Amino acid sequence: MKRNRRYPVLSESIFKVQNQFFKGHGLGNDYLVFEEGEDFHVDKRAIIEICDRKRGIGSDGIVLLAGRRGPPYQLRMFNPDGSEFERSGNGLRILGSYLMKEGLVAHDPFEISVGGDLVTMEIISNDSKGNYDVKVDMGTARVGNDAVDFDSSVLDEKGRLQVNDYGSFELNLVSMGNPHCVVFLDEWEPDLLNKIAPILCEHKAFKSGTNVQLAHCLGEDAIEALIWERGVGITSASGTSACAVAAAAVNSGRVCPGHIVVEMEGGSLQVSVDDEYRVVLRGPVQELYNGRLTDGFVSFLE
Structure with a gap:
């Protein structure tokens, strides 16, 4: 597929992450969650390779959690072509599930900062089999x-x-x-x-x-x-x-x-x-x- 270079993309800037990830999907739309850390560098090429379904882990994108200081928890989102984008409803719900799994949030509403906006989320329910029901206040359309x-x-x-x-x-x-x-x-x-x-x-x-x-x-x-x-x-x-x-x-x-x-x-x-x-x-x-x-x-x- 032709990639459109008009979208915001990472240039030479590099961030570092921990070498551990969480993968989840919402109705088949899957994302990887990485946390900022000191284990290895990530740039646009690395995102493309990680998201590749034959040569990497495979996913529809990456959610980067910028540390555990929160709420509000800071995050960034990236497409599998390496472009950074504003927000994903499924990606947000997957990130919320990860925060619950890690014990960083409970069933009370909490805030996420993404794309310069604050988003309120709530884990309605979860079970021991890794199923989550997540509600997100997406703001005003x-x-x-x-x-x-x-x-x-x-x-x-x-x-x-x-x-x-x-x-x-x-x-x-x-x-x-x-x-x-x-x-x-x-x-x-x-x-x-x-x-x-x-x-x-x-x-x-x-x-x-x-x-x-x-x-x-x-x-x-x-x-x-x-x-x-x-x-x-x-x-x-x-x-x-x-x-x-x-x-x-x-x-x-x-x-x-x-x-x-x-x-x-x-x-x-x-x-x-x-x-x-x-x-x-x-x-x-x-x-x-x-x-x-x-x-x-x-x-x-x-």
């Missing part, structure tokens, strides 16, 4: 063409964007702290994702690129969606994408504010959107395993 850094001059007189020969589409733009472009379809055409999402994701009108979702309303409180993540590609599930789809559906009058179920390839997430576009995300996390890298692989990374 911003909706409309001004919500993301978008050049609206590319739209036609009807406010739609022509995407090659695939047709013209109404773009529902949402910021959840990261940019989203939601395309609602009256008739479900899942094959359309592979055609238009790569084009929209890297379209010149989006200064920093965008995540893309195809969505179709199933009823008054249910939406199905397919996800294309910036810096990743097709993803089975995405927390911020689910939030963006729900907020866009409310903004466009397709559903009313309230509790909305967003069904994705990996499963369903529960999203609540109020009249002020305050968004709360709730969904499962499955702990997979803890591990450490071999000395040989660490040497290769450095």
